Amino acid sequence: MPASPPLPQPLVPLTLRWEGDVDGSLTLIDQTLLPIELREIECRDVETVWEAIKSLRVRGAPAIGVSAAYGVVIGIQQALQGTSKELLAKFHSVADYLATSRPTAVNLFWALDRMRRKARDVAGDTPRQIASALLVEARAIEAEDRAMCRAIGVAGAALLPNDCGVLTHCNAGGLATADYGTALAVFFSAHEQGKTLRVFADETRPLLQGARLTTWELMRRGLDVTLICDSMAAQVMREGRIQAVVVGADRIAGNGDTANKIGTYSVAILAKHHGIPFYVAAPSSTFDFGIESGREIPIEHRAPEEVTRGMGKQTAPTGVAVYNPAFDVTPADLIAAFITERGVISPPYVENLRRLRD
Numbered sequence: 580m581p582a583s584p585p586l587p588q589p590l591v592p593l594t595l596r597w598e599g600d601v602d603g604s605l606t607l608i609d610q611t612l613l614p615i616e617l618r619e620i621e622c623r624d625v626e627t628v629w630e631a632i633k634s635l636r637v638r639g640a641p642a643i644g645v646s647a648a649y650g651v652v653i654g655i656q657q658a659l660q661g662t663s664k665e666l667l668a669k670f671h672s673v674a675d676y677l678a679t680s681r682p683t684a685v686n687l688f689w690a691l692d693r694m695r696r697k698a699r700d701v702a703g704d705t706p707r708q709i710a711s712a713l714l715v716e717a718r719a720i721e722a723e724d725r726a727m728c729r730a731i732g733v734a735g736a737a738l739l740p741n742d743c744g745v746l747t748h749c750n751a752g753g754l755a756t757a758d759y760g761t762a763l764a765v766f767f768s769a770h771e772q773g774k775t776l777r778v779f780a781d782e783t784r785p786l787l788q789g790a791r792l793t794t795w796e797l798m799r800r801g802l803d804v805t806l807i808c809d810s811m812a813a814q815v816m817r818e819g820r821i822q823a824v825v826v827g828a829d830r831i832a833g834n835g836d837t838a839n840k841i842g843t844y845s846v847a848i849l850a851k852h853h854g855i856p857f858y859v860a861a862p863s864s865t866f867d868f869g870i871e872s873g874r875e876i877p878i879e880h881r882a883p884e885e886v887t888r889g890m891g892k893q894t895a896p897t898g899v900a901v902y903n904p905a906f907d908v909t910p911a912d913l914i915a916a917f918i919t920e921r922g923v924i925s926p927p928y929v930e931n932l933r934r935l936r937d
Contacts, residue, residue: 592617594642594754597649597718601710602656605649609636610754614795625654625673632680632687635786639755640829640865641724644686647677648717651694652710659706666706670698670713682877683838683906685830685867690720721757727862728759730920735765735825735860738916738923741774744820746812746850748781749840750792751827751860761827761860763796765918770802778804779815783840785886785903809842816853824850825918828861835911835928836873837861841904847913856915863919863935873908881905 595607605622611634612618620636622628628650631637637646654673658666674691681687697716701709739745745766752763759767769776778797783789790806797804807815815821824846830838837843837859850857870876883901887894895901917924917932924931 640684640686644690725758727920732764732768735918736768
């Protein structure tokens with residue numbers, strides 16, 4: 580008797596979810612344990628949310644923004660029994676604290692600013708009414724992110740021909756958002772439309788988000804994915820295996836310069852040399868029109884141990900100097916188009932990106 584076929588793996592669980600009312604909690608997938616272990620953590624105080632963002636237990640610009648919005652609600656719970664003035668003072672303290680967790684992903688600050696505007700709008704209400712309004716706003720930010728991811732996927736899928744090889748760097752899937760992803764949403768949508776894709780995922784050193792997270796997501800959704808070292812991208816392109824590159828973004832300046840995980844700039848240069856279109860998939864909330872160019876984007880620098888003791892094993896001499904920027908900036912002239920929830924935006928970017936701002 581032939582062996583039964585293996586059961587299909589379940590789709591990726593939700594990266595985050597809120598449980599309860601204003602006195603509820605935020606549950607997150609601990610992404611630092613993937614792909615070996617799928618474990619959730621429950622956040623019942625703002626310090627846990629801050630640590631989850633800082634330590635990359637939750638990561639990806641949209642997911643960070645949603646988590647911070649819910650983190651505000653958690654942070655004011657202890658002030659619910661006081662006056663409205665006391666609760667609002669606590670709110671501003673919590674929002675300022677969460678803003679210190681990571682400097683580059685603009686969605687963090689976008690979400691906190693949106694929560695600040697809501698707090699101003701309801702400042703005359705009772706403490707519980709203020710908290711309820713903030714929870715409604717956080718839920719709206721999450722719901723809007725889900726809808727934007729789906730729209731990004733549909734818009735981007737149209738750019739990919741059938742029987743196509745695509746490359747992505749880092750992780751911009753459901754684990755980086757509230758649901759479906761940005762760059763990976765393009766692949767998921769194309770796959771759902773019946774297109775055949777062969778996805779190549781850079782491992783993305785030093786924390787291996789591509790190896791640990793992107794491949795895990797794509798395999799669970801049944802896509803054809805091949806893992807490569809970051810240094811192999813040029814060879815794979817030269818062999819003609821890649822027809823498009825799609826990546827996510829953490830902050831995009833008004834001129835289109837884009838900050839994304841370190842190594843993205845290198846991939847963009849390689850794509851340009853080989854005549855391969857390089858696309859950036861991101862929601863409108865990732866565009867920062869308060870800065871004119873990538874020179875103004877703050878770049879987070881992380882601990883040397885992420886390089887010298889990657890995944891817990893020492894791989895370099897004790898005491899060696901380490902330079903460890905977490906992001907780089909890809910100039911706009913290397914980007915073929917931006918894939919957003921409002922459609923595909925092509926150059927010239929200074930003029931054409933205005934429709935996202937207006």
